Each structure stands twice: as structure tokens, then as C-alpha cells.
Amino acid sequence: MNIVPVILSGGSGTRLWPLSRRMYPKQFLNLYGQYTMLQETLDRLDGLAVSAPIIVCNEEHRFIVAEQLRQLGIEQAGIILEPEGRNTAPAIALAAWLDQQSNADDSVLLVLAADHVITDAPAYRSAVTRAISAAEQGRLVTFGIVPDRAETGYGYIQVDGEGVSPVKRFVEKPDAETARAYLEQGGYLWNSGMFMFHARAYLDELETFSPDMAQLTRQAMQDAGRDLDFIRPQADAFRACPADSIDYAVMEKTDKAMVVPLDAGWNDIGSWSSLWDVNDKDADGNSTHGDVLLHDAHNNLVMSESRLMAAVGVDDLIIVETKDAVLVAAKDKSQDVKAIVEKLKSEGREECDFHRVVYRPWGCFDSIEEGERFKVKRITVKPGAKLSLQMHHHRAEHWIVVSGTARVQKGEETMLLTENESTYIHIGETHSLENPGKVPLELIEIQTGSYLGEDDIVRFEDIYGRTR
Numbered sequence: 001m002n003i004v005p006v007i008l009s010g011g012s013g014t015r016l017w018p019l020s021r022r023m024y025p026k027q028f029l030n031l032y033g034q035y036t037m038l039q040e041t042l043d044r045l046d047g048l049a050v051s052a053p054i055i056v057c058n059e060e061h062r063f064i065v066a067e068q069l070r071q072l073g074i075e076q077a078g079i080i081l082e083p084e085g086r087n088t089a090p091a092i093a094l095a096a097w098l099d100q101q102s103n104a105d106d107s108v109l110l111v112l113a114a115d116h117v118i119t120d121a122p123a124y125r126s127a128v129t130r131a132i133s134a135a136e137q138g139r140l141v142t143f144g145i146v147p148d149r150a151e152t153g154y155g156y157i158q159v160d161g162e163g164v165s166p167v168k169r170f171v172e173k174p175d176a177e178t179a180r181a182y183l184e185q186g187g188y189l190w191n192s193g194m195f196m197f198h199a200r201a202y203l204d205e206l207e208t209f210s211p212d213m214a215q216l217t218r219q220a221m222q223d224a225g226r227d228l229d230f231i232r233p234q235a236d237a238f239r240a241c242p243a244d245s246i247d248y249a250v251m252e253k254t255d256k257a258m259v260v261p262l263d264a265g266w267n268d269i270g271s272w273s274s275l276w277d278v279n280d281k282d283a284d285g286n287s288t289h290g291d292v293l294l295h296d297a298h299n300n301l302v303m304s305e306s307r308l309m310a311a312v313g314v315d316d317l318i319i320v321e322t323k324d325a326v327l328v329a330a331k332d333k334s335q336d337v338k339a340i341v342e343k344l345k346s347e348g349r350e351e352c353d354f355h356r357v358v359y360r361p362w363g364c365f366d367s368i369e370e371g372e373r374f375k376v377k378r379i380t381v382k383p384g385a386k387l388s389l390q391m392h393h394h395r396a397e398h399w400i401v402v403s404g405t406a407r408v409q410k411g412e413e414t415m416l417l418t419e420n421e422s423t424y425i426h427i428g429e430t431h432s433l434e435n436p437g438k439v440p441l442e443l444i445e446i447q448t449g450s451y452l453g454e455d456d457i458v459r460f461e462d463i464y465g466r467t468r
Contacts, residue, residue, distance in 0.1 A: 001136065002107040004199075005053040006095040007041055009065060009114035010085050014341040014352075015271045015334065018325040019303070022353040027114035028064050031269060032278055038114045039068055044121045048128060050110065054078040054095045058085065062230050063361035063464065078102070083235035088193070089249035090241040093206055093217035094233055096199040101221065108135050109202065111195040111246075117278050119265030127262045131196045134164050139258045140197040140205065142167070142251060144189025146263040150179035153270065153335075155191035155247070157259050167257035170247055189261060193268075195246065205256065210249045216241045227465045272318040272334040276301040290321075301331070323356040323366075361464045362387050363440070375452045379433075381406075381441040386434040388462035395449030395456060397425040399433070404441035407434040430460065 013026030020026035027037045035043055042053060052074065057065050059081050069077050080094050092111055099107045110128065118124045131141040141164075144157045156171040170191065174182065182188040207214040220233035220241075242249070251257050267278050279287040279301070286294055290304030298315045305322045318329040329337060344352035357366045362385035369376040381387070381404075389409065399408070400422040408415050408423055409432045416436075417423060425431045427449065435441035459467060 001049075001132070002103060002105055003048065003050045003132075004095075004099055004103075004107045004109050005042065005045055005050050006092060006109050006111045007038065007053055007055045007114050008088060008091055008111065009038055009055055009057040009061065010082060010091065011113075011115055013115065014338045016269070016275070017337055017341050018320060018322045018327055018351065019305075021351075021355055023060060024064065024355055024359060025061075025115075026269065028061070028068065031275060032117050035072075036068055037117070037269070038065070039072055041112055041114050041116065042069075042072060042074065044118060044124060045110075047125055051107070052076040052078070054080065054098060055114075056080045056082060056091045056095055058082050064359060066229055067361070077229070078231060079229055080231045080233065083233060083238050086238065086241050086243045087245050089206070089210065089244045089246045090213055090217050090238065092195075092202065092246055093213060094221055094238075096203050097218055097221040098231065099199040100203070106198050106200045108132065109195075109197060109199050111197075113193055113268070115269060116192075116194075117265070117267045117269055119267075119278065121264070123264035124262065124266075127260050127264065128196070130164055131258075131260045134258045134260075135196045135198060135201075138198065138201050138256065140201060140251065140254055140256050141195060141258045141260060143192045143194040143196075143262045144259045145192050145266045146261050147183055147188065147190050150176065150183045151190065152176055152179050154268075156182055156188045157191050158188055159259055159261075162261075164258055164260050167251070167259050170252045189259060190266075191247070192262065192266060194262075195251075201256070202250065205250045205254045209253045210242065210244065213241050213244070213249060270335075272301055272320070272329065272337065273331050276318070276331065299331070325351055360387075361385070361466075363435075365445075370452070373448060373450065373452075375447040377445040377447070378402075379441075379443050379445050381433065381435040381443075383435055383438050383440065386463055387432055388464075388466065389430060389432040389460045391428055391430045391458050391460075392425075392449075392456050393428065393458070394451035395447045396427050397431075398446040398448075399423050399425070400444045400446075402442040402444060404435060404439050404443075405437040406441055406443060407436045408432070409434075432461075 009027050012022050013020035016026045030036050033040045055065050078098055134141050155173055158168040160166045160168040216237045220237040223234035225232040267274055269275055276287050281287045285299035287301045291308045292302045292304050293310045295312045297311050300317045302319045309321050316331045318331055318334050320327040341352050357364055363380040363382045366378045368378055401417045401419055406417040
């Protein structure tokens with residue numbers, strides 16, 4: 001039997017701002033455990049007989065996904081780039097159609113979110129193993145979390161029996177009184193959003209209950225393009241799909257739904273307070289990360305990315321510092337952080353989308369300082385990596401090598417620069433930068449000109465297939 005993990009990695013994690021942002025959301029951050037959340041999702045499958053995964057993500061995150069898979073030594077993964085987010089049912093359908101195209105035998109898909117925390121990996125793997133036999137019988141299996149409190153933030157599954165059992169019904173997020181009743185009477189599990197089923201079984205049910213979605217996702221994959229490690233579904237067909245969850249499109253309507261109880265320390269890390277719940281704490285209930293000093297402080301989550309963070313006489317707060325933003329919130333209001341992100345969007349501010357450090361397939365850059373007509377960046381280029389051959393209409397650039405070796409192309413000229421050497425790029429001059437060495441290349445870039453936006457770039461050649 002072939003088990004293929006399908007990892008849905010399209011979320012934006014706005015409630016975890018300022019660490020999680022649109023261009024580098026929570027699933028790519030190391031918030032809990034040894035790895036990033038995406039990597040933890042894959043790592044906890046160790047010990048299960050699974051094949052290379054399928055990752056469904058968006059265009060803007062493709063190189064982040066590829067790099068994090070490379071760091072785990074995962075090769076041959078299928079990385080599907082959604083033309084736009086259309087919810088979980090179409091995303092899973094893309095993976096199912098890919099499996100039908102790629103495998104002679106119909107695979108069992110293990111559908112997982114990239115941003116869940118599970119603290120008891122053996123219990124999790126045991127639950128997955130228990131689900132296999134039901135999936136092999138053509139059932140559509142979901143995993144229901146055994147509740148430990150009356151929670152209003154999750155949907156519920158009413159079960160019809162114990163162990164691996166039929167789903168009686170799916171229930172929307174309840175109010176507090178109803179949630180308490182569910183907990184007291186038993187027979188209800190939290191809806192985790194994790195599933196296991198044969199690819200063909202899912203597509204058959206999708207064709208029954210949402211035939212338009214089945215047809216459009218099939219067309220999108222039949223006409224998909226490929227470049228580098230990425231699979232690009234045909235955009236018009238996919239965008240025409242209904243934007244439905246798998247629960248609404250299939251699971252609430254099928255008579256083949258089964259549920260496996262899961263009691264493995266699950267948390268979907270939907271807010272800063274939920275991260276405080278799962279993190280280690282000191283004797284005063286404080287969870288800290290980075291350079292943090294506390295006095296007479298209790299039950300706080302304090303995270304510092306770039307400087308000393310000190311707090312005195314505060315309780316039940318979320319305090320998160322990054323290089324360009326500080327968040328202070330009452331812990332019981334942490335769900336409302338999304339409102340700050342919406343305000344940033346309405347004001348057209350980049351802090352909702354970008355960190356000060358921006359990652360590219362070749363490395364990253366940190367915008368250290370910016371003023372009228374100038375910007376200073378610290379650029380890191382990975383060994384063997386190369387920036388595109390490009391030019392700028394409105395800015396000149398001065399590059400100073402801090403460490404490593406730079407191969408620079410300016411017009412028809414190519415040169416090697418080492419530590420303490422520099423060069424100047426004129427406005428309108430074609431240029432590229434490459435690291436031919438075996439250690440990271442670090443340089444300072446000073447931009448000057450009338451416009452310094454990242455969209456002032458014309459690419460002529462790019463080894464990563466980028467056009468913008």
C-alpha cells in the first residue's frame with residue numbers, strides 16, 4: 001500500500017503577527033520544536049511507511065517550501081502551486097488528481113495541515129495506523145481530537161460509537177453553553193482538519209457532491225505546467241472552482257465518513273495564547289524566547305527577535321518583538337491581533353506582508369536603514385546561488401563585500417570581489433551577482449535614486465524561472 005502525505009500549506013497566520021506575515025507565514029517559522037511547523041509536520045511521519053509528499057502552497061512561497069524540504073533531505077516531492085486560495089476541497093483535489101496521474105496504483109492520501117502542533121508523536125502515528133484499514137475499505141477517514149475543555153473555536157464531530165467509528169454529524173463552532181454540554185455528555189470530538197482516504201475514493205465522492213469542482217480541478221491538472229520542482233495547475237480552470245472546504249463539499253454529505261479519535265497533544269496554534277499553552281514555562285508561568293528579562297511578571301508570552309526585552313509587574317500579556325515591529329496584547333484578546341493586520345492592509349503598510357528580512361531562492365536581504373533617496377541592505381547569498389541578470393530604471397547600487405567571494409557581471413564585464421572590495425552599478429546598467437564559493441557571501445548594498453521600490457527591476461535571465 002502506498003501512503004502519500006498531502007500537506008496543505010496555504011495559510012497566512014495573521015493572528016500570529018508580527019512573526020507571521022503574508023510572505024513568510026507561521027507554517028515556515030520555528031515556533032515549537034526543533035524544526036519549522038512545515039518540517040515538524042513531515043518529521044513526525046518518521047516511522048510510518050510513507051512515500052514522497054505532495055505539498056500544496058501558493059506561488060509566493062514556492063522557494064521557501066523547496067528549501068525547507070531540501071533541509072530535511074526530502075527529494076521527489078510534488079509541489080503544487082495554487083493560482084489562488086480556493087479552500088481545502090479544491091486543494092486536496094489537485095493532489096488527488098496528481099496522484100492519479102503519477103501512480104499506477106491508487107494511493108492512500110494522508111491529508112495534513114502544515115501548521116499544527118502535536119506533542120505526542122507516537123500516539124499520533126498510532127492513530128494514523130488505526131485509520132489505514134478503514135481507508136483501505138473505501139472510507140473517508142477524519143481525525144477527531146479528544147477534547148480537554150469546552151472550546152468554542154473549533155468545529156465538532158459527533159461520533160456514533162467508540163474507536164474507529166462512523167461520523168454521526170459535523171457541527172459548526174458552538175457557543176460556550178453548547179460547548180460545555182458537548183464536553184459533559186461525551187460523544188463529541190474536535191474537528192482537526194486531518195484526513196485519510198484513497199485518492200480515487202475522494203474524487204468519486206467529489207464527483208457525486210460537487211461535480212463542477214471535480215471537473216475543473218481535473219482540467220486544471222491535465223493542463224498543468226511544470227518548471228523546476230513546481231507544478232502549476234491551469235489558472236483559469238482552478239479559479240472557476242467553488243471555494244469550499246472539504247467538510248462542506250464532501251464530508252458532511254457522504255455516507256462513507258469515519259472518524260479516528262486522536263489524543264496526542266494537538267493544537268492548531270491559531271493565536272499567541274495557544275502558543276503560550278503548548279510552550280514550556282518558568283515557575284511564574286512565563287514562556288520566553290530570546291533575550292528576555294522579567295521581574296514580578298506572571299503568565300506572559302514574551303518573545304524577542306533582535307534586542308533585549310524587559311518587563312516589570314505585568315501579567316497575562318503577549319509581548320512579541322521583531323526587527324521592525326512590537327506587539328503588546330492582553331492574552332485573552334490575542335485572537336484580535338488579526339484586526340491590527342487588517343488595519344495595516346487598509347493603510348497600505350508593508351509590515352503586514354514582509355519582514356525586514358526578506359527571503360529569496362538565492363538567500364535573503366535585511367533592509368538595515370532607509371531614508372529619502374537611499375536604502376541600505378545586508379545581502380546574504382548562499383553558496384552556488386546567483387541573482388538574476390537585471391537592471392533598474394531609477395536607482396544605482398554600490399556593493400561592498402563583507403565576507404566570501406562575489407562574481408559580479410556588469411554589462412560585458414565580469415569580476416571577482418573579495419572581502420573589503422566594492423563595485424558600483426549605474427542606473428540602467430545590466431548586472432548580476434553570484435556566489436561561486438563554498439561559504440555564504442555577505443555584502444552591503446547601498447541604493448540611491450528617485451525610487452527604491454522592489455518592483456523597479458527588469459529581469460533578463462533567472463535560473464529560478466522568475467519573471468518578476
